[in-house]
Amino acid sequence: MKSLELFEGNLPVEKITNTWYAKYKESNYGAIISFVGVVRNENEIDGLSFDIYEPILNSWFSAWEEKAKKLDAIVLMAHSRNDVLNHESSFIAAVCSPKRRVALELIDEFVEDFKAQAPIWKYDIINGSRVYAEDRSTAIKGFGILS
Amino acid sequence: MVDVEFLGPINKKSIKVNISNLSELSEILKNDEEVATWLETCAVAINDTLVSKKDIELFNGDKISLLPPVCGG
Numbered sequence: 001m002k003s004l005e006l007f008e009g010n011l012p013v014e015k016i017t018n019t020w021y022a023k024y025k026e027s028n029y030g031a032i033i034s035f036v037g038v039v040r041n042e043n044e045i046d047g048l049s050f051d052i053y054e055p056i057l058n059s060w061f062s063a064w065e066e067k068a069k070k071l072d073a074i075v076l077m078a079h080s081r082n083d084v085l086n087h088e089s090s091f092i093a094a095v096c097s098p099k100r101r102v103a104l105e106l107i108d109e110f111v112e113d114f115k116a117q118a119p120i121w122k123y124d125i126i127n128g129s130r131v132y133a134e135d136r137s138t139a140i141k142g143f144g145i146l147s
Numbered sequence: 148m149v150d151v152e153f154l155g156p157i158n159k160k161s162i163k164v165n166i167s168n169l170s171e172l173s174e175i176l177k178n179d180e181e182v183a184t185w186l187e188t189c190a191v192a193i194n195d196t197l198v199s200k201k202d203i204e205l206f207n208g209d210k211i212s213l214l215p216p217v218c219g220g
Binding site: 037050051053055056059079090091111114115116117118119120121122123132133134136137138139140141142143144145146147 | 154155156169172173176177186187188189190191192195196197198199200201212213214215216217218219220
């Protein structure tokens with residue numbers, strides 16, 4: 001499994017996290033932290049749906065790999081394309097590091113930056129239609145130069 | 148010619164325009180009803196690299212992408 005992997009529909013959470021654990025447990029990382037995002041049942045949605053622009057997602061992720069490397073850590077990520085129903089997972093992020101404190105801080109920063117900068121668009125699934133989650137979305141740094 | 152693509156929820160097919168910088172693109176898109184309201188919040192990439200200023204020279208075959216506000220996870 002690659003460090004950044006995209007899946008059609010909901011994520012096979014156990015398979016992904018078990019694969020990462022098996023792959024990295026003998027690499028002398030003292031801390032392996034994973035964050036699993038689960039779709040909540042709220043606002044009468046049936047689930048969420050996602051569009052992803054891979055070229056810029058890949059460069060965003062590569063920049064994070066470089067940042068983690070300087071701390072002797074690695075970052076891992078899985079995300080869904082298209083529909084993910086309530087109570088399923090659409091996003092997993094993980095950090096492996098020799099040091100607990102580095103891993104705890106990095107997972108926080110990594111997930112927050114992901115929410116604000118990764119080129120992924122979210123839609124609510126309501127009565128079978130996709131409705132752009134405009135009020136929960138964040139403009140990417142440098143926005144508005146064409147206005 | 149330069150290709151312009153509209154990502155995510157903008158829901159508009161790519162267009163080809165004859166321009167040499169982003170200021171010219173801005174003028175074209177301000178007059179496009181489907182896109183004008185997105186301009187304030189969109190980020191812009193040239194050949195898949197995000198840019199933060201308009202005065203960048205464009206060349207034949209360049210690809211410009213408009214990226215509206217995001218929300219992964």
